Amino acid sequence: EIVLTQSPGTLSLSPGERATLSCRASQSVRNNYLAWYQQKRGQAPRLLIYAASSRATGIPDRFSGSGSGTDFTLTISRLEPEDFAVYYCQQYGSPPRTFGQGAQLEIK
Amino acid sequence: EVQLLESGGGLVQPGGSLRLSCAASGFTFNDYAMNWVRQAPGKGLEWVSGISGSGDSTYYADSVKGRFTISRDNSKNTLSLQMNSLRAEDTAVYYCAKDAARSSVYFFEYWGQGTLVTVSS
Numbered sequence: 001e002i003v004l005t006q007s008p009g010t011l012s013l014s015p016g017e018r019a020t021l022s023c024r025a026s027q028s029v030r031n032n033y034l035a036w037y038q039q040k041r042g043q044a045p046r047l048l049i050y051a052a053s054s055r056a057t058g059i060p061d062r063f064s065g066s067g068s069g070t071d072f073t074l075t076i077s078r079l080e081p082e083d084f085a086v087y088y089c090q091q092y093g094s095p096p097r098t099f100g101q102g103a104q105l106e107i108k
Numbered sequence: 109e110v111q112l113l114e115s116g117g118g119l120v121q122p123g124g125s126l127r128l129s130c131a132a133s134g135f136t137f138n139d140y141a142m143n144w145v146r147q148a149p150g151k152g153l154e155w156v157s158g159i160s161g162s163g164d165s166t167y168y169a170d171s172v173k174g175r176f177t178i179s180r181d182n183s184k185n186t187l188s189l190q191m192n193s194l195r196a197e198d199t200a201v202y203y204c205a206k207d208a209a210r211s212s213v214y215f216f217e218y219w220g221q222g223t224l225v226t227v228s229s
Contacts, residue, residue: 033215035216037153044219044221047218090153098155
C-alpha cells in the first residue's frame with residue numbers, strides 16, 4: 001500500500017501569513033489522485049482539494065493544491081483564523097485508499 | 109444539501125458485536141459508493157470499508173476483513189456496518205462518507221458527524 005508522509009507535523013503561523021504543507025508518497029500516485037481534507041477539533045473532515053489541484057465546492061480560492069507523482073503541496077495563501085486546524089492528504093490512485101498522518105496548523 | 113447521519117455507536121466488550129447505520133439524504137443514494145472511515149482517539153484517519161452504488165461490490169481494509177460487513181439498502185437510503193469480534197483497537201469515531209463516484213475508489217466528498225465506538229471491558 002502507498003504510505004503518505006506529511007510535513008511538517010506542526011506548523012505555527014500567524015493570520016495573514018502563507019502556509020505550505022507537504023505530502024510525500026512512497027510510490028507514484030496514479031493519475032495524481034491526491035485529495036486534501038481539513039479537520040477542526042471535534043468536527044468531521046471536510047474535503048478541500050481533489051485530483052491534486054481541483055478545489056471542492058465552496059472552498060475559498062486561498063486554498064490551492066499542486067504537485068504530481070510522489071510530491072504534493074497544499075498552500076493557503078493568506079491564513080484566516082478559521083484555517084487553523086489539522087490537514088490530511090489522501091491518495092485514491094491505488095487500493096487501499098490511504099491517508100497521511102496529518103499536519104497541525106496552529107496559531108503562532 | 110447532502111446529509112449523513114450515523115447512529116449505533118456505544119460501549120461494547122471485547123469480542124462483542126455492534127451495528128452502525130448511516131441515514132443519507134440530499135442526493136441520489138444509489139448513484140454513489142459509500143464508505144466507513146474511522147479515527148481512533150487522538151489519531152489520524154483510516155479507511156475501513158466501502159461499497160459500490162449498486163451494492164454489488166464491497167471492499168475492506170485488511171485490519172477488519174472477515175470481522176466487519178458493509179451493506180446498503182438503496183430503498184431506504186441507508187448504509188450499515190456490522191462489526192463482529194470487536195477488539196480494543198477498533199475503538200474510534202466511525203464516519204460515514206459519500207464517495208465521489210459510483211464505484212468505491214475515489215475521494216470522500218461528504219462526511220457525517222461520526223459515531224463513537226468504544227471496545228472495553
